[in-house]
Amino acid sequence: MSKLRRHRVIERRRVYSGKIVGLEVDRVQIDGREHVREVVRHPGGVVILGQLPDGRIPFVRQHRYPMDEVLLELPAGKLDPGEAPEASAARELEEETGYRAMDLQLVHRFYSSPGFCDELLSFFFSPCLVPGQSKPEEDEILEVELLGLDEALLLAEEGEILDLKTLTALYWLKATRDASTP
């Protein structure tokens, strides 16, 4: 594995430190040649696939500023400073959807864009949601939508779900459910 990790950092420049992201630009040397590495720093986050007793899954529809589009996504959010992923998942789920998870199972951890960003997401599954108390964040404007898995997968096939973490979670559930069906 060592031959894949053979860079040497010559200089690190902090270009930006913000509310959600930071940006570093490094000069690195690999095999005697100099390269630039641009790195977006992110605190990490969570995404939650939960199911009500009838199997329906809470989604949120919200405006996403970077592409100026309204996207349909699973509830998600970034970690607060010092916050554990599981606590964050419980908080974000209830804040965004008004449902509470009786049981949160960590399914996967993954990097959303490993080529240029260190954002690590923890994906939780909850098979048993109950009504909680909705407290949307002050600058969050969203609509909750309840969809069955097959309904959501159809929307995905039709290109109506454009969020990568949401697609992963849906296909994971589909693959898992199919595998457990005799």
Next chain:
Amino acid sequence: MSKLRRHRVIERRRVYSGKIVGLEVDRVQIDGREHVREVVRHPGGVVILGQLPDGRIPFVRQHRYPMDEVLLELPAGKLDPGEAPEASAARELEEETGYRAMDLQLVHRFYSSPGFCDELLSFFFSPCLVPGQSKPEEDEILEVELLGLDEALLLAEEGEILDLKTLTALYWLKATRDASTP
């Protein structure tokens, strides 16, 4: 939908323009209150899940600078200026793995991190790879690995695959294959 899209941009500041990413920091007004929106700009990219005649899938193992880890991923890359996603997919696949796709099917387009980044990825599937000619990019150092789908899914379950787009593609193939099995 209009109630979800009601911001007004007060000021846009270009903080950085680089080789792969750009960074903009906007001041926006929503319902009379001012907020900051940090946006990472990215040219977009591709990811390719291809299968050899025996069903094996080419993966690449490479060092990812942002987290200083070696990750196992499907071949992928960013779009060159003016390059169509399909041409990019054909190019990246052959450059990274040495295999050529006889047929590239666009399965999905998705945003990797819609909360703060506009990166749009096109995911292609190719059921029929043939040997091509490998031409790794000058600053790309990677190892090619051939894995069956079940083998790859086992690695995913064990937490050995940490790249989100790779997980999506694998679970998509698993879900699709299971659905077509009588």
